[in-house]
Each structure stands twice: as C-alpha cells, then as structure tokens.
Amino acid sequence: DTGVSQDPRHKITKRGQNVTFRCDPISEHNRLYWYRQTLGQGPEFLTYFQNEAQLEKSRLLSDRFSAERPKGSFSTLEIQRTEQGDSAMYLCASSIQALKGNTIYFGEGSWLTVV
C-alpha cells in the first residue's frame, strides 16, 4: 500500500493522558498536513510541514499539541494532558509542492476519544 497511512486508527484515552499519532506520507511527497475534524464539520487546519520544516501552525494548536517531522518523512502529532474537547478525528495528508496546486492524498484518519 503506497498511500498515506496513519496509526493508530482509533485511540481511547483517559483525560490527562498523553497520546501520539503517526502519519506516514507517500514517499516522494515533501508536504505533510495535519487537520482535525469533529462530527458535522469539515476538517480544520492544524499545521503543515515542507520536508522537515514546520511552516505554519494554526491558533487551534494549543501548547499541549506538538508536531514533528524529524527526517522529512513520517510525522508525529502529540497531544499532552488530553481533554475531552480533544476528541476528534486527526487527519493527515501529503502532497508534492507544485506551482499550480497539487493533488493531495489523505490518510484515513486517527479517531481520538477522550473519556
């Protein structure tokens, strides 16, 4: 499978615990995006990387959230001291940067439930 893969697909955690999600993009893609989606809403932008550089972070990304892409390949999104409001699907996408836009490929998402 050469698509975007995310792990784990589902995570149930107790409030206050830390969780980490991993995204493996398509291998030649230099851009990687993280989005969050709650029920009934379209995905909301969290952050994106070009290679290993984190180019933009949304104000939605509080201090409890951190994302890395250490070697410009896979990325991790960590949520510390989870709160019930963090329950959502965390969606990863990747693309090749091009001048006129580019096709973006999505992972299937990582569902987080904080109880």
Added chain:
Amino acid sequence: KNEVEQSPQNLTAQEGEFITINCSYSVGISALHWLQQHPGGGIVSLFMLSSGKKKHGRLIATINIQEKHSSLHITASHPRDSAVYICAAYGNKLVFGAGTILRVKS
C-alpha cells in the same frame, strides 16, 4: 465569515435527480479541490480545478475564478453517491468548507 462556504449543508435527493453543490471562497487560490468523505472518515479527492470544467463519469466540477465560485454536479444520482462532499481551497494550504451531507434515496 469562513474563508470557504458551501451550500447547501444538507441535501436529500431522489435517485436519478441532478444535484448541485456550491462553493464560494474568499481567499486567493491556485487550485480548488472537491473531496468525498464516506462514514468512517476516508477522504477521496474527486477533482482538482484551477480553471474551467472537469468531468469524471457522472460528476462534473466547474470553477469561475473571477467570481470565486465553484460547483459540483452529479447527474443521474444514485444511493451510492450518498456521502459528505467537501470543497477545499488551496493557497499555500488547504482550507476546507464545512461539507455538504448528501443522501440519495432509492
């Protein structure tokens, strides 16, 4: 006001009907994407447009750059078309609309 607005939010159609979903955006873009999301989360890219019109099977997408407006049309709709359809505007990142929940009844 959101940067990307979709209408309608919910749409119920009878099998065979012609369906139109609209998308307006306020940001400068290099491309606009139409996406389909099925229950369970998986998102599939249907179209990427920077001008004009594209067609794939029963799906047609159009964009008017001057008016900052795009439409997705489904001809001869079928229950398997039931899904959430999302438009997303690409500048340096994708900005998503809230989605249109489509239900096609047989």
